[in-house]
Amino acid sequence: MRLTQYAHGGGCACKIPPGELETIVAGLARSTASAETSAVGGDQPVGDLLVGLDAGDDAAVVGLSDGLAVVATTDFFTPVVDDPYDWGRIAAANALSDVYAMGGRPVVALNLLAWPRDVLPFELATEVLRGGLAVANQAGCHVAGGHSVDDPEPKYGMAVTGVVRPDQVMRNDAGRPGLPLSLTKPLGIGVLNSRHKATGEVFPQAVETMATLNRDAARAAVQAGIRCATDVTGFGLLGHLYKLARASGVTAIVDSAAVPYLEGAREALRDGYVSGGTRRNLDWVAPWTDLSAVSTDEALLLADAQTSGGLLVAGEIPGAPVIGELVPRGEYAVVVR
Template sequence: MSITKDNNPAPGETFRLTARCKAAGCAGKLGPADLAGVLEHLELPTHPDLLVGISTGDDAGVFRFSDDLAIVNTVDFFTPVVDDPFTYGQISAANALSDVYAMGGVPRTALNIVCWPQSGLPGEMLAEILRGAAEKAREAGVVVVGGHTVGDEEVKFGMAITGVIDPRRIVRNVGAQVGDALVLSKALGTGILLTAFKRDALADEHYQAAVRSMTQLNAAAASAMLKYDVHAGTDITGFGLVGHALKMADGSDVTIVFEESDLPLLPGVIEQCRAGMMPGGGNRNREYYAPSVRISDEVSDEIATIAFDPQTSGGLLIAIPEAQALALVAELQDSGHREAAIVGRVVARREHPIELV
């Protein structure tokens, strides 16, 4: 389905999904400062079978049913990041499924979450979004069992995912150990590239590379990491590499050191960063997380910016013993995660929980 550049096309013309998003950067999560301000007023839920709740900001919740069975619950939805509705559905599904994979679980069912204008957009576009999501769910072996729709001026779509997991083999975002290597399964830069796309400044080959990354499931990465002695893991999404790594560092009482030269980058992201294509979410991430990060003087401004870039359907960040890291990277690359790389290391706690050198 072709999409025009006009947000208010004449009858019979087509529509650009991303132009329906009112605020720059609105596709991302609520800013970390705003979210922290809300959560501090809430009483944390407790239950003897609630194995993972919200206390450490893990990627999903885990509830135990028996000694060898627990369920994993997560939900994620956002405004359009691309204009093709089918692709938008695929990206949204892959992004929602990723939280279950990050915990080491296997997703089983999904519920669609739809916010859609009462008028102004053809129903065929929504059907394409749902079709794209359903195709990605089938690829993951997930059954879409239903969903819910709400009238909204802005388009939003995502999924609530339920998965299963062995409660004895949960991968948390805490537990990283001194001496661990950090492996990242996907390249960075989707937020910056998508900002350039929305401003009609992105080359098609760079757009296609971003789409390939965002529609790639983290299923193979999750399967690979479970073959090793994983100490901690998370997926890199709206709070960027720094934000999600900071949760790991604080929860593990360690410092995580990222090497500038080792960070895998999507093609074109350096150039777009220089052109000022940072999304609003990236600026909010940097403002909130900067006090926790030491950035070496030798690190380029572009890499420093990319480290805070909010990712859509990003890769898994995995802390494992250094002796196993190269084998994991090789297996990830063989399974289709060609940009997988060792991006850093875990050291004893220092003044700053995150260092970029």
């Protein structure tokens, strides 16, 4: 059974568009738990909120002590590939990535499963969960239950809790002029997934890229003293880079010729396999991005909605190509050359 045919979108391309999402959460950016609980005589929150919604980071971080902070995140989506085991692997790697993007280490995860119980056999759901467990085990992360609902569309992901040292947190607003930009996974996942959904053709290079943990890249970044990073998922490279540049008050320069792509990505673009999410990403960043030096096709690839993409870090780490740099803020938040 082709799981991708039971969903209107696929993977992180089914996210609510970034512009619409920012409208939804406007006014909710800062936690007021201390004031509210005090006013009603409730308990004070445990720890300080170090990272919340303010800069659009990948996860929340709460400091518990000088040497320990908790990282909390959740991520789930509709089928991105037809194979249920691979979908589980990819969804788990994607959820765990948010912890890695903050410089943390995942500790425990809870499954989130929505399943059309009268349409798809439960044997497929078991395979999805088995794939998620395999990747969590690889990450050294416990999986302890979760939650399931009957839903017209299948969806799977995880709620993940991790830990990080407060002085090693990587975040969107820590970028500074003069820092290089490195990307740890190639782009093109979105257009290949769109082709897979439309034709059934399997792209092993895309599957393995999505199922690969960002653990090693995160460790290398933390060890290198990097404090500014994000992962590249549904909003594409341009969308996540725009959020980083905006939060840090800098301009990001992208060398389009240095950006790596998966084999077959340009052919998939040429043949029209571009998701609606990718086009919405480009529409969102266009007012703040100088794209005059590249074609529309190149811009679409840079905005391609990734699922379980790599880390984008403000610094250099082994094995990751440098694709640009941060400079003092100019007319645009992002400039593509």
